[in-house]
Amino acid sequence: MAASGGTKAIIAALAANLSIAVLKFLAYVLTLSSSMLAEAIHSLADSGNQLLLLVGGKKSQRAASPEHPFGYGRERYIYAFIVSIVLFTVGGLFALFEAWEKFLHPHGIEGGFWWVPLAVLVGAIIAESFSLRTAISESNHTRGKQSWVKFVRSAKQPELPVILLEDVGALLGLLFALIGVSLTLATGNGAWDAAGTGMIGLLLVAIAVVLALETKSLLLGESATKGDVERIRAAIESDGGRVIHLKTLHLGPEELLVAAKIAVSRSATGEEIARAIDRSEERIRAAVPIARVIYLEPDLHRSAAAGSGEEPSTATPRS
Numbered sequence: 614m615a616a617s618g619g620t621k622a623i624i625a626a627l628a629a630n631l632s633i634a635v636l637k638f639l640a641y642v643l644t645l646s647s648s649m650l651a652e653a654i655h656s657l658a659d660s661g662n663q664l665l666l667l668v669g670g671k672k673s674q675r676a677a678s679p680e681h682p683f684g685y686g687r688e689r690y691i692y693a694f695i696v697s698i699v700l701f702t703v704g705g706l707f708a709l710f711e712a713w714e715k716f717l718h719p720h721g722i723e724g725g726f727w728w729v730p731l732a733v734l735v736g737a738i739i740a741e742s743f744s745l746r747t748a749i750s751e752s753n754h755t756r757g758k759q760s761w762v763k764f765v766r767s768a769k770q771p772e773l774p775v776i777l778l779e780d781v782g783a784l785l786g787l788l789f790a791l792i793g794v795s796l797t798l799a800t801g802n803g804a805w806d807a808a809g810t811g812m813i814g815l816l817l818v819a820i821a822v823v824l825a826l827e828t829k830s831l832l833l834g835e836s837a838t839k840g841d842v843e844r845i846r847a848a849i850e851s852d853g854g855r856v857i858h859l860k861t862l863h864l865g866p867e868e869l870l871v872a873a874k875i876a877v878s879r880s881a882t883g884e885e886i887a888r889a890i891d892r893s894e895e896r897i898r899a900a901v902p903i904a905r906v907i908y909l910e911p912d913l914h915r916s917a918a919a920g921s922g923e924e925p926s927t928a929t930p931r932s
């Protein structure tokens with residue numbers, strides 16, 4: 614399953630969205646407000662997205678197999694990418710279509726329940742605020758001193774950024790709907806309701822594009838954070854070793870592959886080299902616990918210049 618913080622945020626968002634979706638659909642049936650319908654579909658899409666994130670977290674726990682020797686950690690990235698597609702198509706494009714239909718055939722809030730959409734929207738804003746507070750609280754455990762923009766762009770765990778963006782989008786969408794419905798009730802002009810629906814659609818499309826771009830980067834394969842790379846290098850060199858070449862790759866949010874070429878003495882025996890590599894692996898795992906797969910290749914020191922006894926701190930690996 615996803616990390617406990619991510620799972621807690623997902624469950625809080627799922628509970629809020631399911632209950633809100635029911636109320637929004639009821640408000641739409643009573644008033645035929647397009648903003649309420651767009652918001653109901655938005656909440657329904659968000660609920661489906663949270664279920665997808667939970668499924669992705671569960672599938673990522675499967676043990677490695679001969680066909681997938683590095684495990685299934687990237688399942689979480691794949692399902693986060695699917696979330697962005699669902700948000701774009703089901704949420705954003707539907708809202709834009711509904712807005713266009715309402716612009717072509719505007720009508721005011723129908724029925725004698727004019728107060729229903731206002732009550733539902735205010736209640737939804739309160740519920741979404743609690744969901745967003747949970748997501749912020751859980752994100753702060755891993756965000757550190759990063760800005761929120763940098764956290765969303767650099768986070769290796771996809772669940773928290775997805776929930777954060779969904780909750781922020783949900784709150785903004787509710788505000789757009791509240792403004793559109795209120796102006797429609799005040800003026801009797803359904804164009805305001807359509808405008809609120811259109812703003813919701815544009816907002817969801819924008820959030821979906823951001824999520825797609827960020828999860829695409831994770832799917833392609835991202836290296837460890839700068840801090841983890843420095844800790845890995847320091848772990849290798851703390852016992853007199855020297856890194857010639859170092860590469861890292863996230864196999865999943867909590868699983869890191871480390872591949873390095875390290876310099877060894879010309880006079881070292883095979884047994885000494887093997888023991889040095891074992892010690893380096895232990896230090897790497899102690900420094901960066903998510904470094905699960907480690908490949909260290911020994912190589913000879915290269916002299917800085919012909920005839921010089923000095924050795925460079927780094928060297929270009931041989932082809």
